[in-house]
Amino acid sequence: ETKWDMSVVWPEGNFQAKDAVAFADKVRDVTKGDVDITVHVGGALGIKGPEGMAAVRDQLVPTAEILMSQQVGDAPALGVESLPFLAPTLSDLALLHKFYRPKVEEIAASMNQKLLYMVPWPGQAVFSKKPINTLDDLKGMKIRVVDANGQAFFKALGAAPVQMPWGEVVPALAAGTIDAVTTSSSSGVDGSFWEFMKYMNTFNWQASSDILTVNLDAWNALPEKDQKAIEAAAREMEGQFWLNSRNEDATKIATLKEHGVEVTAPSAELKADLVEKSKPLWVAFEKRVPDAAPYIENYLTVRGN
Amino acid sequence: MSVARARFDFFIRPVDWLSGLANTLAALCLFGIFLLVGAEIVMRNVFLASLDFSWDVSAYLMGAAFMLSAASALKNGSHVRVTALREVLPARAALGLDAAACLVGLVIAVMLTWALGQSAWLSFLRGSTSSSVVRIPLVWPQSVLALGAGLLSLQMLAQLLRVTRGEDLPTGEGIE
Amino acid sequence: MTKIVFSLVGLLALLLAGGVWIGLGLVGTGVGMIAIFRSHMPFEKLLAQQSFNVLSSAELLALPLFILMAEILFRTNISEALFTGLAPWLRRVPGRLAHITVLGCSLFASVCGSSAATTATVGRITAKELISNGYDRQLVTGSLAGSGTLGFLIPPSTIMIIYGVMAQTSILNLFMAGILPGLIIALSYMGYIGIRALLNPDLVGPAGPSTSLMFKLRALKDLGPLLALILVVIGSMYGGIASPTEAAAVGVAGSILLGFFQRTLTLRGLLEAGRDAANSCAMIGLIMVGAMFLSTALGYLGVPNYIATSIESWGLPPFALIVVLLIFYILLGMVMEGMGCIVMTLPITLPLITAAGFSKMWFGIFLVIVIEMAQITPPVGFNLTVIQRLTGDSIGRITRATVPFFLLMVAFVLVLAIFPGLVDIVPNMLAE
Numbered sequence: 063e064t065k066w067d068m069s070v071v072w073p074e075g076n077f078q079a080k081d082a083v084a085f086a087d088k089v090r091d092v093t094k095g096d097v098d099i100t101v102h103v104g105g106a107l108g109i110k111g112p113e114g115m116a117a118v119r120d121q122l123v124p125t126a127e128i129l130m131s132q133q134v135g136d137a138p139a140l141g142v143e144s145l146p147f148l149a150p151t152l153s154d155l156a157l158l159h160k161f162y163r164p165k166v167e168e169i170a171a172s173m174n175q176k177l178l179y180m181v182p183w184p185g186q187a188v189f190s191k192k193p194i195n196t197l198d199d200l201k202g203m204k205i206r207v208v209d210a211n212g213q214a215f216f217k218a219l220g221a222a223p224v225q226m227p228w229g230e231v232v233p234a235l236a237a238g239t240i241d242a243v244t245t246s247s248s249s250g251v252d253g254s255f256w257e258f259m260k261y262m263n264t265f266n267w268q269a270s271s272d273i274l275t276v277n278l279d280a281w282n283a284l285p286e287k288d289q290k291a292i293e294a295a296a297r298e299m300e301g302q303f304w305l306n307s308r309n310e311d312a313t314k315i316a317t318l319k320e321h322g323v324e325v326t327a328p329s330a331e332l333k334a335d336l337v338e339k340s341k342p343l344w345v346a347f348e349k350r351v352p353d354a355a356p357y358i359e360n361y362l363t364v365r366g367n
Numbered sequence: 368m369s370v371a372r373a374r375f376d377f378f379i380r381p382v383d384w385l386s387g388l389a390n391t392l393a394a395l396c397l398f399g400i401f402l403l404v405g406a407e408i409v410m411r412n413v414f415l416a417s418l419d420f421s422w423d424v425s426a427y428l429m430g431a432a433f434m435l436s437a438a439s440a441l442k443n444g445s446h447v448r449v450t451a452l453r454e455v456l457p458a459r460a461a462l463g464l465d466a467a468a469c470l471v472g473l474v475i476a477v478m479l480t481w482a483l484g485q486s487a488w489l490s491f492l493r494g495s496t497s498s499s500v501v502r503i504p505l506v507w508p509q510s511v512l513a514l515g516a517g518l519l520s521l522q523m524l525a526q527l528l529r530v531t532r533g534e535d536l537p538t539g540e541g542i543e
Numbered sequence: 544m545t546k547i548v549f550s551l552v553g554l555l556a557l558l559l560a561g562g563v564w565i566g567l568g569l570v571g572t573g574v575g576m577i578a579i580f581r582s583h584m585p586f587e588k589l590l591a592q593q594s595f596n597v598l599s600s601a602e603l604l605a606l607p608l609f610i611l612m613a614e615i616l617f618r619t620n621i622s623e624a625l626f627t628g629l630a631p632w633l634r635r636v637p638g639r640l641a642h643i644t645v646l647g648c649s650l651f652a653s654v655c656g657s658s659a660a661t662t663a664t665v666g667r668i669t670a671k672e673l674i675s676n677g678y679d680r681q682l683v684t685g686s687l688a689g690s691g692t693l694g695f696l697i698p699p700s701t702i703m704i705i706y707g708v709m710a711q712t713s714i715l716n717l718f719m720a721g722i723l724p725g726l727i728i729a730l731s732y733m734g735y736i737g738i739r740a741l742l743n744p745d746l747v748g749p750a751g752p753s754t755s756l757m758f759k760l761r762a763l764k765d766l767g768p769l770l771a772l773i774l775v776v777i778g779s780m781y782g783g784i785a786s787p788t789e790a791a792a793v794g795v796a797g798s799i800l801l802g803f804f805q806r807t808l809t810l811r812g813l814l815e816a817g818r819d820a821a822n823s824c825a826m827i828g829l830i831m832v833g834a835m836f837l838s839t840a841l842g843y844l845g846v847p848n849y850i851a852t853s854i855e856s857w858g859l860p861p862f863a864l865i866v867v868l869l870i871f872y873i874l875l876g877m878v879m880e881g882m883g884c885i886v887m888t889l890p891i892t893l894p895l896i897t898a899a900g901f902s903k904m905w906f907g908i909f910l911v912i913v914i915e916m917a918q919i920t921p922p923v924g925f926n927l928t929v930i931q932r933l934t935g936d937s938i939g940r941i942t943r944a945t946v947p948f949f950l951l952m953v954a955f956v957l958v959l960a961i962f963p964g965l966v967d968i969v970p971n972m973l974a975e
């Protein structure tokens with residue numbers, strides 16, 4: 063019998079954490095108890111988001127559930143999904159993954175780990191105190207962002223993107239130090255954002271996925287029949303996990319509405335403006351991370367623009 | 368100054384000097400944090416723009432300040448230890464206990480140096496950077512931490528040598 | 544598991560009683576535990592990862608800034624001004640100026656989310672002046688240790704934010720729920736100080752001459768600069784100019800201006816303040832590294848998890864459950880860092896508590912108070928080590944001085960268990 067610890071940074075009730083637990087149960091099931099994974103949610107093993115892949119490589123944990131876009135410090139090509147408006151819908155993202163997944167597998171292998179499944183988060187919305195109907199409404203708006211793409215995107219839109227550790231966000235929102243936050247519907251509910259902001263603008267400007275990886279040494283130590291069974295389980299559950307993600311977004315948006323948040327999609331003109339401002343960032347990214355460029359190009363060719 | 372005093376001075380004095388220098392650097396890091404955070408407040412409120420590197424660099428400066436000052440904190444008795452046992456022991460035994468504490472402290476400090484040094488080296492080889500808005504090569508902040516831990520190890524050795532020539536370990540100034 | 548717990552206690556006792564510096568002793572214990580029970584794990588990687596985590600955590604930035612602020616203020620005449628300004632007013636209050644630490648910490652806690660920073664800052668400004676004015680050393684250090692912990696309970700609070708996200712409950716409501724318990728604890732400390740002073744007048748400094756109202760009002764003028772500084776820091780945060788961490792930088796700027804304006808601070812003095820602040824930071828930083836590393840190591844070994852699961856299996860009635868959890872967290876808080884305690888046990892204890900009929904918000908306040916207790920229990924007690932650095936007293940002596948204040952906190956938790964509605968009063972009031 064093999065015992066593995068799995069690190070998950072999300073809190074217990076989060077849908078990605080629930081998926082990870084469901085996967086662990088399934089693995090126990092299909093390996094007839096040979097592989098027993100203990101899931102540690104809430105970052106209980108002291109591994110922070112950006113350290114996920116490094117921790118699996120360094121054998122601090124045999125397996126971890128990892129937010130891909132946070133790993134760009136170790137592998138810049140993992141930032142593809144988070145390019146603004148590159149893959150704004152789940153079907154776009156599925157298409158992107160067709161081309162991009164082998165690259166993720168290659169990066170994982172170069173860090174001595176194996177990719178088991180990839181599950182997207184609901185798209186990034188903008189929560190704000192004032193409504194956003196036109197580009198002008200974004201001018202000078204202090205928006206909390208978390209990554210380089212967000213910084214560049216909102217700067218290009220004329221807003222004032224602001225860095226701030228998560229712990230500062232709630233007091234800063236309460237005091238009016240910042241006007242808006244860009245994050246998913248899940249995090250909006252986790253942070254009870256209705257207490258500070260009346261509007262959720264479903265820009266879906268940025269996609270991001272979590273990956274589950276396992277250390278190759280730990281993996282290779284398993285008998286082949288268990289490996290086969292786990293791979294099959296991962297393939298089988300991934301589809302369901304994508305559905306969970308879609309349902310998560312719907313449920314969380316309903317919760318936000320219940321608390322009086324006005325949820326609006328951008329108008330066609332605004333959407334066109336947003337996409338317009340995004341494209342130069344794709345070019346800049348391809349220049350900075352050339353090994354990611356072919357995957358982006360192939361995807362765009364098939365998608366048709 | 369007796370012969371016993373002068374013994375090991377060739378090692379202790381330069382280490383003390385280095386500890387003092389690193390302490391001054393640590394102080395400058397603290398003022399650096401102050402200036403960066405201050406600049407961020409001004410930029411955001413006056414120019415509606417954020418300094419995208421201010422939080423990251425401030426955090427790295429904080430680590431630098433903490434570790435660079437570790438040696439001087441040891442030298443002037445700022446680091447805290449439990450002295451209940453040594454207070455009830457006779458003078459010679461207390462000195463022996465201090466020597467043992469220094470020796471164990473030295474081993475642990477060297478382990479810390481090694482761990483931090485190794486991670487800095489690997490970050491250098493792999494070209495790892497921070498993953499937030501700015502891409503700062505991690506080798507820089509991590510090397511500074513390793514350097515501070517290394518200096519702490521040297522100062523720990525200096526304290527051990529001081530104990531072997533009969534000196535008491537430093538205690539903080541405190542309130543009379 | 545018994546083997547793990549015995550090795551932990553044995554190793555820790557051996558290293559710390561042997562006089563190894565606390566931060567290094569914790570690192571050594573963590574390394575030892577991994578070497579014995581998880582020998583296949585590369586401990587150096589975990590040590591490097593955890594150290595870098597702690598030492599580059601933007602969430603901690605307020606700590607060095609507030610310590611720097613305190614060192615700068617210490618070099619101005621703000622301490623004397625505080626005493627001459629308040630002395631005539633507190634002359635007839637039992638305990639006199641001994642209340643300053645409690646009042647100061649409560650006020651400071653409203654801008655600072657960290658307990659260690661609250662203790663370090665207020666202690667730096669008040670402790671020396673109090674002790675040299677004839678106030679009892681034990682009473683001063685004990686009340687400082689106790690009220691310093693209010694940094695977590697009175698908003699803003701870093702611990703509450705972590706808990707709010709993990710437990711998926713409103714952080715704003717938690718902040719509001721903390722206000723009343725914070726004030727009650729502060730009042731109970733002041734009541735205790737007053738009673739002690741009535742029973743033994745020698746514990747407090749001399750009364751000074753009786754003065755006219757005019758004199759008293761003029762004395763207030765001395766408090767002006769300090770009040771202005773506090774107002775600027777609080778105002779910058781609640782006025783939407785600065786985030787909580789940034790408010791600390793506003794405090795540093797204010798204290799530098801104050802010092803230069805009063806001509807009590809020179810450039811050389813400023814550099815000295817920086818060097819002393821760096822030494823204090825180094826002490827706290829090394830202990831944080833050790834505490835975080837050891838906490839994580841224990842998490843890998845499943846210690847907190849195992850104990851929490853055992854408690855779950857006992858199926859206790861609500862009040863007994865609270866008492867057992869209180870004891871559990873007090874013991875855990877002796878060897879672990881507070882944040883680690885919450886993160887590693889919450890998935891098990893939170894469902895237990897809600898099943899027993901308590902609200903998530905109630906448990907949040909309970910946890911914040913027990914984590915506060917962890918700050919003043921040896922050997923891993925940040926407030927104790929901060930005060931050790933301030934006063935030069937031994938950890939043992941400071942711990943003894945802290946016992947009454949610790950017991951007041953325990954008593955309050957039990958009151959809270961009997962009247963759980965206490966946490967809802969302020970949020971309900973503000974909701975209307």
Ligand code: NA
Nearest residue numbers: 652655694697
């Ligand atoms: Na506070």
Ligand code: NA
Nearest residue numbers: 876917920923
């Ligand atoms: Na403690």
